[in-house]
Amino acid sequence: MADNYDTPWKNAVARYFPEFMAFFFPDAYQDIDWTRPIEFLDQDMAQLAPDSAIGPRRVDKLVRVSTLSAPDEPVLLHVEVQNWPGRGFAERIFIYHYRIYDRHHCAVTSLAVTADSGHRLPPNRFGYDVFGCSWWLEFPVTSLASYAGNLDQLLRDANPFALLTAAHILALRTRHKHIERYAAKLHLITRLFEHKWDRRRTMDFMRAIGWMMRLPATLETTLLHAVKGLKKEGNMDYLLPFEREALARGEQQGMLQGMQRGIRQGQAQVLERLLVQRFGPLPDYVRRLLHDADTARLAAWTDGLLESATLADLFGPPPSS
Structure with a gap:
């Protein structure tokens, strides 16, 4: 869409x-x-x-x-x-x-x-x-x-129009770049939850991000489950509108069959592709971390990717041999 x-x-x-x-x-x-x-x-x-x-x-x-x-x-x-x-x-x-x-x-x-x-x-x-x-x-x-050069400041600003401005800028930057958009959208949603706004405001701006930053159904559904992990951590127990849309699209395409088994694998694959695009071939210790991580850990790494200059910033130094 x-x-x-x-x-x-x-x-x-x-x-x-x-x-x-x-x-x-x-x-x-x-x-x-x-x-x-x-x-x-x-x-x-x-x-x-x-x-x-x-x-x-x-x-x-x-x-x-x-x-x-x-x-x-x-x-x-x-x-x-x-x-x-x-x-x-x-x-x-x-x-x-x-x-x-x-x-x-x-x-x-x-x-x-x-x-x-x-x-x-x-x-x-x-x-x-x-x-x-x-x-x-x-x-x-x-x-x-x-405002394009001040994204970090926008994401720290408590005014909801700072978040909406950041979403619009990132939506334009990631047009036709699905993997980059996935990472940017998850990053925005994480910042949204950190503001701890009331239910209506959170839903309104979640919906706005969803409208501005459409993803293919497979990535949208993967994002949905990553967001559920974020909500669980923040004690947010309601289903947001864009999630209902993602689930509906998933049901229509038969993607919910075996979804629980494939979510962690899908998140790991998306994150691995993002890491390779950003840093080049991955060392073995990073691949092992990706293989062993749960969905919450994968979501946290994906969110932190935009602010990490090196693999060590994200995963820590490689283990000593």
Whole structure:
């Protein structure tokens, strides 16, 4: 199945809007009065879409908030999360901005997050200046690519949008690289459990990782059993949605027959392939460790692979002869 980037972002922004603002737009977050209700105006946005002559449009959210600096004047936040900005990006923001103002006649702030793999920010300014008449819109825009060099920091950050940003970056890096994606996905899920969030938040962001980082059914099922081991260690006894999907696909393909006997072997084979790709031919002592390890130990080594510079970092020094 193809990776799905739009759904995770739409759901996460709607359910965890304060955390979204705190992570991507901290200055605005500081001025919003979060003790007062916020209102999502999604139906308004559907009616404000520009006509087809300007091309296809998609706006994620329009949110009415109150501010600490001007408590009696409502502000409308026009928030767009766009995977591929493309041509006309700044113009599109400009059009939505003035149409929102024309409809509501109050202060409007446009904020944009772009989630493609490019390292150059799209333009954040659009307008014109003719015969002394000037009309320009400048708006804040941030790109997920700007976080690509700080994955370790993202994975330590308690804000769930740090984890979602890391998942999106790793999803783009591992497209068509199933083994690397398996390791990255397990690493993300391990970090997710370490945050010890409540059940709903854990499930929401587990689902988001699952949507963004699809794996072939065989690897997904192997991952499922590795995750079960992690949950057992963390006393998490509920079945997550992506696990039900993996089990359903496994049942359809007859893969659950004898699954318990093959899980440890499958994990060992996946980890061995990852190690060979990373470090080259494996010494005998590492092969013996892989052969004798249980599923929990294999999962821990797979998770630690991304942070290990040498085999000794992961397995310890070879035994003395």
